[in-house]
Amino acid sequence: MATVTTAAPSAQQSTATRRIFNWRTRQMLLAFLFILPAIINFTVFRYIPIAASIRASFYEYSLLRGLGDFIGFDAYIRMASDDTFWKSLQVTSLFVLYKVPLQIVLSLALAVFLTRETFGAGIVRSAILTPMVTSVIVASIIWAMMYHSQQGLIQSILGVFGIPRQTFLSDASRALPAVTVMMIWKDLGFSFIILLAGLKAIPATYYEAALVDGANAWEAFRRVTIPLLMPVLMFVVVTQAVFSFQVFVPVYQMTRGGPLDATKVLVYYIYQQGFRFQDMGYASALSVVALIIMIVISYLLMRWLRPQT
Amino acid sequence: MKRNGLMLLVAAALLLAAWGGRAPVQASPTLDPGIAAEPALAQGEPVTVQFLTWQDEDSLIALEKMAAAFVASDPQYANVSIEFTAVPFEQLFPTIETAVAAGAEMDLFAADGPDMKHYAYSEAVVSLAPYYTPEELEQWVPQSVEEGSFNGTFYAPPLMQSCSLMFYNQDMTDAAGLEPPQSVEGWTMDEAWDAWLKTTVDDSGDGVPDVWGLRWGQGTWQGDYEHGIMRRSAGPVGSPTYQGVGEDGITFQGYLDTPEAIASFEDYRAWHIGDRAVSPREPIAEIFFNKQAAFYVSPDNAIGTINRLYPDGDFNYGVTGIPYYEDGAQLCHTGSWHVGVSPQTTNLELSVAIAKFFAGPEGSQIWYDTVRQLPARVDMLNTLPEYQEYPQQMFAEGLTAIGIPRIQTPGYTEYQQIFAELAQNVSQGEGVEVAPLVQDAAVQMEQALAKYEGWQEVEPGS
Numbered sequence: 001m002a003t004v005t006t007a008a009p010s011a012q013q014s015t016a017t018r019r020i021f022n023w024r025t026r027q028m029l030l031a032f033l034f035i036l037p038a039i040i041n042f043t044v045f046r047y048i049p050i051a052a053s054i055r056a057s058f059y060e061y062s063l064l065r066g067l068g069d070f071i072g073f074d075a076y077i078r079m080a081s082d083d084t085f086w087k088s089l090q091v092t093s094l095f096v097l098y099k100v101p102l103q104i105v106l107s108l109a110l111a112v113f114l115t116r117e118t119f120g121a122g123i124v125r126s127a128i129l130t131p132m133v134t135s136v137i138v139a140s141i142i143w144a145m146m147y148h149s150q151q152g153l154i155q156s157i158l159g160v161f162g163i164p165r166q167t168f169l170s171d172a173s174r175a176l177p178a179v180t181v182m183m184i185w186k187d188l189g190f191s192f193i194i195l196l197a198g199l200k201a202i203p204a205t206y207y208e209a210a211l212v213d214g215a216n217a218w219e220a221f222r223r224v225t226i227p228l229l230m231p232v233l234m235f236v237v238v239t240q241a242v243f244s245f246q247v248f249v250p251v252y253q254m255t256r257g258g259p260l261d262a263t264k265v266l267v268y269y270i271y272q273q274g275f276r277f278q279d280m281g282y283a284s285a286l287s288v289v290a291l292i293i294m295i296v297i298s299y300l301l302m303r304w305l306r307p308q309t
Numbered sequence: 310m311k312r313n314g315l316m317l318l319v320a321a322a323l324l325l326a327a328w329g330g331r332a333p334v335q336a337s338p339t340l341d342p343g344i345a346a347e348p349a350l351a352q353g354e355p356v357t358v359q360f361l362t363w364q365d366e367d368s369l370i371a372l373e374k375m376a377a378a379f380v381a382s383d384p385q386y387a388n389v390s391i392e393f394t395a396v397p398f399e400q401l402f403p404t405i406e407t408a409v410a411a412g413a414e415m416d417l418f419a420a421d422g423p424d425m426k427h428y429a430y431s432e433a434v435v436s437l438a439p440y441y442t443p444e445e446l447e448q449w450v451p452q453s454v455e456e457g458s459f460n461g462t463f464y465a466p467p468l469m470q471s472c473s474l475m476f477y478n479q480d481m482t483d484a485a486g487l488e489p490p491q492s493v494e495g496w497t498m499d500e501a502w503d504a505w506l507k508t509t510v511d512d513s514g515d516g517v518p519d520v521w522g523l524r525w526g527q528g529t530w531q532g533d534y535e536h537g538i539m540r541r542s543a544g545p546v547g548s549p550t551y552q553g554v555g556e557d558g559i560t561f562q563g564y565l566d567t568p569e570a571i572a573s574f575e576d577y578r579a580w581h582i583g584d585r586a587v588s589p590r591e592p593i594a595e596i597f598f599n600k601q602a603a604f605y606v607s608p609d610n611a612i613g614t615i616n617r618l619y620p621d622g623d624f625n626y627g628v629t630g631i632p633y634y635e636d637g638a639q640l641c642h643t644g645s646w647h648v649g650v651s652p653q654t655t656n657l658e659l660s661v662a663i664a665k666f667f668a669g670p671e672g673s674q675i676w677y678d679t680v681r682q683l684p685a686r687v688d689m690l691n692t693l694p695e696y697q698e699y700p701q702q703m704f705a706e707g708l709t710a711i712g713i714p715r716i717q718t719p720g721y722t723e724y725q726q727i728f729a730e731l732a733q734n735v736s737q738g739e740g741v742e743v744a745p746l747v748q749d750a751a752v753q754m755e756q757a758l759a760k761y762e763g764w765q766e767v768e769p770g771s
Binding site: 064149150165169171256257258260 | 402406407409427428431432433515516517589590593722723730733734738739741757760
């Protein structure tokens, strides 16, 4: 009997546990089904290509002739003495360093200014967001026309102020800044909209408390806005740094990497090696290095910008 | 722990590297003409043939007409439709490569003549040698057969031929008091430069000419077809400069960077920058057709464009010979578009039939009527009345008298990429010495083409 009385609650407990377990399993399964499309997407279009690139980087490889001989780390060793690779890395770094801080400062200023619902704010917000939804290839073509040293709209505007015609895209010292300006214009909307949302999420009570404590506008911005906006800022800085590191289309369309390699960014160089010089193995090795650089940059930026508790 | 992680990463990388090995080589694209039956065609089911080509309005119009004529040419093709996919010229080469490598649906493609050697070398085009008798190959000028062949095996028939001469806007030359000679011999480079300077006009006085003396080459791209002429023209016939590349097709030092070739690149710089500039530093699209340039070096398809843009004839133009260096040689680059059959095709017989039709008498006639460019067919060159009289007669004469194929190498695309960068750097690199740029480009070309060493010994289709 004793056995029966002790066994009964245990069986009930077991059934209950199984029910909870089944419920949890079902919930887990459901959750898994929800994220399955994303997993498939990432696996097929991200992780498998990354693995394939890593593999290809150890071979002689061209699109038409397929994988050739195994060459080990030769492509990586070649990179060390490849002046164009180092130059492209330098150009890419400059592009990121020009673009990201300028874009963030500009978009933050605009977001702060446009947080308040003043007259015309909606129109200005739309104007800022329009380039974001414009195709980058179309934007590149239009800006190349605007920059043209003879027929460009920008030349006419300079002319109004008595400034003589300037060469932008055909001048080695101005081509990269010119491409940077275009890309800031293009991407400004992205950082602006995220920062605007971040600003609107900060409760007004913090500002009221700061006001009571005697803080002026600048102090409130420095001591309230920036710390509370830091997670959003981190997201914007990291994503923009990574996206900027991958810049390709404007360079391909506006300057073809020139003049004198002044705009030959890393991804353009990878494209050239893979699709123009039929050296997909070396292009893969360059891509792997680019990926590692981006992971390192993201990690460092996240550490640097991590909100302090 | 960190060390273990690193070891794991290295092991994973090595595992990935060891995975697979050499990919299976594609089956030889030199197929037996009899093996590919098209059941769909035989049963009268709709068949769609995919044709990849380059983006050009006149050419697309011509191709559509040729496709319609092909379908109408034989009742057995009544159910056939040809779909054209057009990509910009610069993207055509990687698009073909990617399509073949990915096994994408593509039956036919149009490609620039010099690239055919690369496709044949890489087994990305079907040899059409079994479909043409030696007598049939004589229907085209020998340059076209050479450009469509690889190591003696014929791969791709030509749609047309070309030879660039110099067009001029006659209203502008009249205003400048110039009378360009209407003969293939034309002017020397110095004489031409004087004419370009006289026709470079700055009416507004803002320091930037409203009309430029010269646009050398079609479009805005600084490719080898036209921009590679000057450096070869700087040397006499048979010299390394004139040859442009070593016998092995991969040596450029001593050919691209000879003193006379470097001098021609210095002239090229001076055309774009400085007191004697005659051409805009940043290219202007359609500059000649918009009457913003007085002289224009181009093949005769410019005549078709002028006819299309100015149907009322209000564009007075003339043609003179292509300028050349007095101590060198006069030349024009030959070659044009060829039709290749993809090894991915599932409609081999049909695709071959289309390629043969397009390059045959009827297709070539339609092409010519629309595009107005020098035919590759000998019979058309001999019988078309336009090619018996000025100005088009000059292009036919130029082809045979001064026409030479572009450098013959399976690495033409790599060469052209580096050449175009060099041309851009020379024309825009103010303050940078020309000679080191050229010498560096020659080294880069050799490095990029080293992988083709021994290509002349490769058995076609092997």
